[in-house]
Amino acid sequence: AQSVTQLDSQVPVFEEAPVELRCNYSSSVSVYLFWYVQYPNQGLQLLLKYLSGSTLVKGINGFEAEFNKSQTSFHLRKPSVHISDTAEYFCAVSEAGGGNKLTFGTGTQLKVEL
Amino acid sequence: EAQVTQNPRYLITVTGKKLTVTCSQNMNHEYMSWYRQDPGLGLRQIYYSMNVEVTDKGDVPEGYKVSRKEKRNFPLILESPSPNQTSLYFCASSAGTSIRREQYFGPGTRLTVT
Numbered sequence: 061a062q063s064v065t066q067l068d069s070q071v072p073v074f075e076e077a078p079v080e081l082r083c084n085y086s087s088s089v090s091v092y093l094f095w096y097v098q099y100p101n102q103g104l105q106l107l108l109k110y111l112s113g114s115t116l117v118k119g120i121n122g123f124e125a126e127f128n129k130s131q132t133s134f135h136l137r138k139p140s141v142h143i144s145d146t147a148e149y150f151c152a153v154s155e156a157g158g159g160n161k162l163t164f165g166t167g168t169q170l171k172v173e174l
Numbered sequence: 175e176a177q178v179t180q181n182p183r184y185l186i187t188v189t190g191k192k193l194t195v196t197c198s199q200n201m202n203h204e205y206m207s208w209y210r211q212d213p214g215l216g217l218r219q220i221y222y223s224m225n226v227e228v229t230d231k232g233d234v235p236e237g238y239k240v241s242r243k244e245k246r247n248f249p250l251i252l253e254s255p256s257p258n259q260t261s262l263y264f265c266a267s268s269a270g271t272s273i274r275r276e277q278y279f280g281p282g283t284r285l286t287v288t
Contacts, residue, residue: 103279164216
C-alpha cells in the first residue's frame with residue numbers, strides 16, 4: 061500500500077527567502093505525485109502534479125517540484141517566498157492503476173515572516 | 175463558476191443525533207469523494223463514488239454512510255455521530271476515474287460532536 065511522509069510539520073521562513081518542503085513516498089508500483097495547498101479556512105487547491113515525463117514539474121504561484129525515483133521523493137521548492145504563501149501544504153500519492161485514490165501526507169505548515 | 179459546494183460549513187451537534195452534510199458539484203463529474211482532515215493525520219478518504227449508484231469504502235468508513243442518487247450530489251450521512259467524528263470534512267470531485275483528472279475540493283465542513 062502506498063504511503064506519504066512529510067517530516068516537517070512546520071517550516072518558518074522569512075519573506076523572499078527560498079524554501080523546500082520535503083515529501084517522501086512509499087509504493088511497490090509506479091506512482092503519480094501531487095502537491096496541494098490549503099489557505100486558511102479554504103479547501104485544497106492543486107499546486108502541481110507529476111504524472112510522467114520530465115521529473116521537474118512547474119506549478120502555480122512559482123512553485124516547482126522534482127520527482128526523484130531513486131530517493132522516492134517529491135520535494136516542493138520556491139526560490140523566493142511571499143507572505144501570501146503562508147498556508148498548509150499537502151503531498152499526495154496515487155498508485156498507477158489505483159483509480160482516483162489519493163493518499164495524503166500529514167501536511168506542512170509554511171509560515172512566511174517579514 | 176465551476177465549483178464544489180458543501181453545506182453546512184459549520185455544525186455543532188450532540189452525540190447520537192443523525193445529521194447529513196451535503197455536497198454538490200456543477201461540473202458533471204463522475205467521481206466524487208469524502209475526506210476527513212484531522213491534525214497530524216492529513217486527509218483520509220471516507221467513501222468515494224465512481225458514478226451514480228456506485229459507491230465504495232475508503233480508508234475510514236466506519237460510522238458514515240453515503241448515497242449517490244444523482245450525478246451532482248453526494249451527501250455524507252452520520253446516523254449516530256460520536257465525539258471521535260469531530261473533524262473537518264471535505265468533498266471532492268473529478269471528471270472520469272483516472273487520476274490524471276484533477277480533483278476539485280469543496281470549502282470544507284467543520285463538525286463538532288459533543
